[in-house]
Amino acid sequence: MHQYEARILEALKKRKKAKASELAEMLHMSWDAVSRMAYSLSRKKLVALDKITTTKTLLTEEGQKVLENGIPEKQFLEILPKNVSEVPPDMKLGMNWAVKRGWAEVKDGRVVRIIQTPPVTEEERALRNLNNLGAEELVLLRKRKWAYRKTATDYVISITPQGEEAEVKAQTTRITPELLLSGRFRQTKFAPFSPDQPAPKRWPGRFHPMVEIIEKVRRIFLELGFTEMAGPYVESAFWDFDALFVPQDHPAREMQDTFYIDGTAEIPKGLADKVEKAHMDSWGNWDAKEAVRRLLRTHTTCVSARALAEVKPPAKIFSVDWVFRNETVDYKHLAEFHQVEGIVYDPKVNLCDLFGLLKHFFSKLGFEKIRIRPAFFPYTGISAEVDVWLDSKGKWMELGGAGIFRPEVVEPLTGEACPVLAWGLGLERLAMMYYGLDDIRLLYNSNIDWLRKRRVFI
């Protein structure tokens, strides 16, 4: 008999029956270990097991936040904007509830407070009283997705008549150095193990799934002879837009698409003059004030622009990193995601080389069949989009953009007219496909179980 079995049987001789959770606490053992031992005792008919399930109420992530920060309708009352148009998107829900409760009113686009001090709501009471919820209170919390029920398993372990009579004698389970060195293992009776016996779960440390994809892409680029570069996340509009010939009144530069940050950035004077000239010649306007604004870079193309201003041809450069867009986050949009971009800066290259590189690159990513279509980007003069064929879905999927940089981009940065091939893609799309995800948020809002159990990445 295992020594833990012995301890459990001993305890049961006094108490006759107990829950595994109670025994775990009493004997300072893990619940896992107690159930495992109880199971083994039951196979010897020394105890009887009765599985019981209990349900308890737990807070969802949203519920946890509400408990910490207050219910959305009260949060809304605290900031109470004057007009509906000023309500931040994440406060809309709070506004709707405040109106529904008659705490505030919306008239002609204006928000009016109706009561000064909102009362304590049923939901708030319920949140603080999770362990003794009535059925109606539970419905309230579940409706607002603040709480969920979780079922837990426990065992009632009761001693059998055989168990009462059994002699409690601990059998040796562990082979110790002392047993080995002394040779006493020859006289020792070891408790047998059965593969049916439950064992504690083991999980290794692992790389993050996104890191595995990034590493794969980095390896492909390095194999193709590209050198890695990086740039800052907080970038100037100059490098993110102006140097790439994106006109200053282009819609992508507006606040609703790009994250801006207070303060101004340094921009390289000599280059700025040349970029200004390119803009003035084509768009007829350019303002340095617009170029020095600070923002969170919207693509890795600004790293390519910085590289062009630094290196001499021939050069092959790539970068892979975070980029930012002012998006409302949902199952298929993120406010930040990863992009990879490669450029070939070499007077001898041409469009056939770009298409060949695309073919090669995407086949290394596992897409043997690709289709290249004409497209448009503000910074490429010859532009293409790459579709990959998905056998599993029987359709084409758009996966990357490519092109040859416009002379208005290359000439100011390098001082010469030289072809620069470029292509890039967003990596999250790839990740969703490789890992079969329906909700892109899972990648970062991670569930530890998923990170532990996900299939190996090849």
Added chain:
Amino acid sequence: MIVEFEWDDLMSFLKGKVPRDALINAIDMMGTPVEEHNDEIVRIEVFPNRPDLLDAGGMGRALNGFLGFEAGYPAWRMASDGIKCSVPESRQSLIRPFLSFAMVKALKLNEAAVKGMMQLQEKLHITLGRNRAKYSIGIYNADMIRMPVRYEEWKLDDISFVPLEGSEELSGRQILEETEKGRAYAHLLPEDRAPVLLDASGKIISMPPIINAEFCKVDANTTNLFIDSTGTSPGTDDIVAIVATSLAERGGIIQPVSPGPLFLPKRMPIDYDRIRALLGLEMSNMQIDSFLNKMRIGAVGEATIPPYRIDITRQMDLAEDVAIAYGYDNFKFTLPKTKLFGRPLPSQVFYNEIRKLMVGFGFLEIRGFNLVSPLASAMAGGANIRVLNAKSSEYSVLRPSLLPGLYHLLLRNKDSEYPQKIFEIGNVFTPEQKVRLAGFIAHSEAGFSEIKGIVDALHTMVAPDEELKWASGSHPMFMEGRTAVSDWGVYGELAPELSQQVGMPVAGFELKLETDL
């Protein structure tokens, strides 16, 4: 920008027969992806460089070339009776200092054509027009208007006319306050004045960039059109040229009006060698000419570019048209001849080594967002760089530390088996962008000494020669008396108020990861 055409309307422009499948493929390969189609309609994405394809007329014209039904510079019927519209002398001070006009006569319109015209106008307003701030367009029934038209600026209260779709006269102020279009675009005008276009009899035909008058509205029976574009930047000639040439595809006669486009081609020399070099294709000058012809560009040593092709300014733009006409799917795949060896960033190599060590310790890697909520950012103290315009406060501050994100991950994963060991390598903003390594262990025995063991081992492996003095210290997230700090970072046991929320003892660390530690 997605445009929608009726198949019947689009096909009416084609000068030859082509099966539906081949037509869809041609539209795709011309650089205008087909997004959706059914028996009646087709929805096509048109990129902002080709506003001439926003209308079925322009699309049909391009397809005729691409499919080989027509070639070269497109022909329009032109007429002229020298209409001169009047514009104030000193234009700089005007609300909309740039303006252009044109007429298209003897047109046969139908319902689809009117719908298409409105779509063209709306899409141009959004794209090139920057929501009418830069350019706006008006199209009128020319038979209701006495030429010439003049531009003036009036006090809002002096303006009075029946606006489009209205039934009674409204003042300029009422139009801005009471009509849908008025409210949407009032911000483009000064407080008390607005531009008006008047015909020769003094009738207001429109108040740009807001709305036209009802009396000169276009419908399926209209045969003669008057077109205006007013704007705050040069380029209104291009806008009018795009609109007039698209409409003229319905058989109309274009009649230039002053001020306005002359509908003459832009001429550009063709650098054949440069085009061949860019594309990597062996082709004769004549072949290049014929590919340009396929894109409706006249080409004999020199390119004659239609006035609606505002995107062509460089040899590379010609080269792109040649490539599209040649067919992207006909290119051969080659690789650059220059041999170069790739090099990873030394810092990335270093981070990957650290990553391997952490995984070796049994830690699960986490990757969190750089943008966090103000609450999460405040948890660990430090800098607080807010973005000015976040859509959601959840993602509005650049994180000054990796610890709050990892902590919240523990909170969200209370259902997963313990022990839990997690780590992250990521950027923080202090306010400078820096790389950090942070981790947490959570299990019933987690504590100071386990985390100290890990930090010490990392020190041994990463920078054995560096002297490091760890001293007792404090940190907003760690427990007083069980926290060690040094130049390298911090480690210790999580403050009990925080680990209470986890329901498990937690210990953790955050270390600087600059390569030169």
